Amino acid sequence: MKNFRQIIVLLAVSIKLAAQPQTANYQYKIDLINIRADKILVTFTPPQNNLKEGKYIIPRMVPGYYDAMDFGQYISDFKAVDDKGRPIEVKKLDVNTWMVADLKNAAEISYLVSDGWEHLTQQTGGAKSPASMFKKDSLFIINYNSLVGYFDEITTAGYDITVKKNPEFYPSSALKYIPKNDTIDVTSAKDYRNLVDSPVFYCVPDTTWLRVGNTNVLVSFYSGKHKSFSKNLAAKLETILTNQQAYLGGKLPVNEYAFLIYHEEIPRGLMGDGLEHSNSTVCLYASQTLDELPNALKGLASHEFFHILTPLNIHSEEILEFNFLDPVLSKHLWLYEGMTEYATIHMPVKQRMTTLVEFTKVIEGKIRGMEPFDNTLSMTEMSTTAIKRQDQYLNFYQKGALIGLCLDIRLRELSKGKIGTQDLMQKLMKKFGPEKAFNDEDLFDEITAMTFPEIRQFFKYYIEQGEPLPLKESLQKAGLDFDQTLKVITVIDKPSKSQLSLRKAWVNQ
Template sequence: MKNSILCFIIVIITGCASLKNKPSYQTEITYKYSINLNNLKNNQLSVQLNVNGFKDDTVQFCFPKIIPGIYSAADYGKSVEKISFKDKQGNLLLNKRIDVNRWEIYGSKKLTGVSYTVNGNWEEFNHSKWTGEYYMTESSFKDSCFVINHNTIFGYFKKFEKSPFEIQVSKPGYLYAATSLKSSMTPLKDVFYARSYNQLIDNPVLYAIPDTTNITLPGINVQVACYSNSGKPMSKEIANYIRPLLINQSKYLGGKLPVSRYTFIIYHNERKDSKKVMTQGLEHANSTLILLNAPLDMAALKESVYGTASHEFFHIIMPLGIHSYEIADYDFNDPKFSRHLWLYEGMTEYFTIHMPIKNKLISLDDFIEVIENKYKAMQKYNNDISLVDFSLNSMKLDDQYLNIYQKGPLLNLCLDIRLRELSDGKFGAQDLVFALLKKYGPDKAFKDDQLFDEIVKICGYPEIGGFFERYVKGHEALPLEETLKKVGLNMKDGKITKNENLTDEQKKLRYAWINQ
């Protein structure tokens, strides 16, 4: 994009189906929430919850401190005011606010209702505070548009995260809801259903004047839903622009996707003070929320959405289809982190840069430039930290986080070529991911500390265990130069040149790697 700067904050959040061998949760209650979008006052919504069935004398009502994909405390309870807990006669129950996100309720066997107000987190964007702000995890309330991230509006009871949710939304007739949640919709009232809190917060909702376009692909329907405060409809142009991308991504994934429905929610705030294009993307299991803070320049907006979608859509495989218990049973107030950001983000970004060359959409020279740019960007970070240590301590290393999009794909490039070399070209990174998806999938998590051994069993090459020991668990520098040499590419001081006199072995390995 000429005369513009594209800033990405790409994070992941995933909600998983009920899992085999999952931890024990109580599920005796059903959450029945209601809000009324017609009654927005002072940027606040009133929230009502009907619930009963508690068997203990005390219970904790919570909002998340943090959600998957962000690496510092966001404290979503900060927006809650005027909270009260009542029995069926309307009597107030004693409670104590433990911290900004949690309330201890006494006499909870009698609890039947909770009410409170929540503040919208933003109306438009503060340009000077864009970087480091998690707008894409928060909610916005305006009469013309509501961006609903459920973690900012609806709380949960500790130990009852796996109970089902029903969300009833009264609304003006001119607003339409776009979401991947299961729903029942009428002109003035919508009801959304989620099997757990995890699934609820994994499915944001956009309420706006209808501007939606559907993209039908084999086995999946993709909806593009847009809102722009400029008043310009844009979903058709954006959908037409990203449709070829989604077709090629589906082809790259073998045409078999783990979801049948996907929603791109796009919110555009028109900037008139700058030509900067600022983007935040939040990936979910069945949707992506994209926030654009940019001038009304459709070419730049389409390119920005394309860049975000090219990465985020691949997340339907990782971590939706392949994930550990640390992600599947995420503790929103005391999370345990997985070792495997190299897979969730690193492999996803590798697929993002590998798909165009594998599907012959770009030239080898273009692909070389992408690799060089990743390598150059990687040098800005501390590469002495092992990827496992980085992943487990990502909250403490948030200033290093964006390196996962540089070092991560380069690691997986090396892994892909090594697998192809060991298998005589027959088995690579794509095949490994498909095998993991078959073994685990959305309904079955893996044990975090056992994945490396499982990968060795799946691919059948003990040498891959050594690869993980050295470059993922260990601190050794990536073997990028020696790996690229195996496919006839010479790398020196970050620059890559093509060897024009390839051996038969190099030709075969390069073709297996990138079809060229």
């Protein structure tokens, strides 16, 4: 908090109105050069309209992150003027919404945005991958949900964005940015969802391109101290992606993908968080040195990339028609987060990147990981109430992954080894896809129809109700013994023929 009053006076003088032609798109200008006390000036012209008033919304929530973040709290000095520069009345309704009177005559709307990078973590327990960061001389991490909004009355319009930037900075994003000159880039998105789905890093680039199958992959890295590390990370990612490709049946489901990776130094430990998007992911790491980073990528980047299956390609209507202010949450976080985490831990053993014994250690970790949570809760109910149940939310990565494991083994058992969760996800992706949602209520019946009648009971007991997971029984079928008291898994010395063949189908070992 610096001298706030002075900033506003300066701003009022410095806004120059250019007569903008009215168009069907939102026309935004974002100024990354003239930063005012860590705040960015955003100005825009709304799409042509005949509205008496309009409710402007900055997201309270974003897809993929299951807690309220109220990005409106970082917006200040919101104002609107007509084409003669005369003020138009604006009323702040609540933390994330503003009512603009006489919207049809609003020629320019402007506000200041502070990044909330440090502040947001107090609210989210450390997670900041959906947030933005402005470091004038080094890096801008832009998640458009913190800078750009939409009118409730104009939700289908496209976005044209003009970014004014330092000539040495270049954008890394899944969206195409076209340079107009060395300080101006333009980009566009087909709608608000598409814009928010495409974060960007602006900095002196450290980038490496990869080609995995038919997919072009951009690896963009930023760290305050180390200037060229993207190559090392790209080498690691190439191994992961090549194996993910094989795990997904030989083809990655996207043609282009960008990893936007940020690292900061902390005295000890390793922290990371990430947020998945259709064609990119933001991965944030903090550690003492970069040494741990390539290995840490294995878990986080792999998890975020596997989200390409779900929720990005397999999702319910609640996610397809996401409401940024007051979303109705789907019942199926067990699928979106649980199955994604299961694929992340299962892929390395299935692809023989790790041994069966190492895999059992990972499973033990998940079993211990779910202990602090209330495992009698219904996973579907927890999913729809995730915002209120932040104390239980992280269990989707622990118990959720173990549900995936038990489901995988059950499917292998019922199909005599022929199908597992890998095949199930492919089937679901074929039936649904990015533009075709499933009905939240019907998913369990859909999967049952695609697989075996017995699977309906599995969903009923272990996901809809909170019955204890059949871990011992499931692992036993694959020739593994689970000591429930010691929480230790051992490989059975002389497994039966059926145990061996199920294990072979399940983990290829």
